[in-house]
Amino acid sequence: DTAVSQTPKYLVTQMGNDKSIKCEQNLGHDTMYWYKQDSKKFLKIMFSYNNKELIINETVPNRFSPKSPDKAHLNLHINSLELGDSAVYFCASTRTGGYNSPLHFGNGTRLTVT
Amino acid sequence: ELKVEQNPLFLSMQEGKNYTIYCNYSTTSDRLYWYRQDPGKSLESLFVLLSNGAVKQEGRLMASLDTKARLSTLHITAAVHDLSATYFCAVDVTGTASKLTFGTGTRLQVTL
Structure with missing residues (x-):
């Protein structure tokens, strides 16, 4: 199946821990994103990579570090997790200049920090 | 900074009724x-x-865009329970779809 897949689906961890979320797309897209959805369902862009190059870096604590080994993969590593990091993190992808093509989203990773 | 607002934030409607969700944005965009x-x-x-x-x-949903008014609408015709969900509009001001700013979301609940 062609899709954006992210793992894990659920992540429960304690404050201070370090965790990673992985994302892969097989749609042939060259731009990938991380979005954060908070408890009020508000969606905010965090990062965007185009062909492994960081192009968008919103005001995100530097505890969050994205890594894109190739254009089909975009991972998110979070250091020293805090309670406020609890949210659903969505990976998404699109084709550059493909304004006629919407973002394709993964199924989300629900992160709970206790 | 681009702001994208939707209203209402929550909508409870009966099956068979019509309603419109509004999406207003603050910066010129045609996407x-x-x-x-x-x-x-x-x-x-x-x-x-x-x-x-x-x-x-598409089916019971119809969307429109008025770029001069910076307004998009999502009209629901003869709502059915299966339409219950949260609906988001998202605006692109970059021209390359490289950055979408999402609206606040409208939670739609269709009651039987």
Whole structure:
């Protein structure tokens, strides 16, 4: 199946821990994103990579570090997790200049920090 | 900074009724997207509106874009329970779809 897949689906961890979320797309897209959805369902862009190059870096604590080994993969590593990091993190992808093509989203990773 | 606001934030409606969700944005753009999100699920693309006056319809949903008014509407005709979900509009001001700013979302509940 062609899709954006992210793992894990659920992540429960304690404050201070370090965790990673992985994302892969097989749609042939060259731009990938991380979005954060908070408890009020508000969606905010965090990062965007185009062909492994960081192009968008919103005001995100530097505890969050994205890594894109190739254009089909975009991972998110979070250091020293805090309670406020609890949210659903969505990976998404699109084709550059493909304004006629919407973002394709993964199924989300629900992160709970206790 | 681009602001994208939707109203209402919550909408409870009976089956068979019609209603409209509004999406206002603060910066000139001629590219607007509508998404649907079911509880605990991903976001599903509904409509892509790329020019002033664009209108698209799919089943009981119809979306339109007025770039001069910086307004998009999502009209629901004869609502059915299956339409219950949260609906988001998203605006692209970059021209390359490289950065979408999402609206606040409208949670629609269709009651039997």
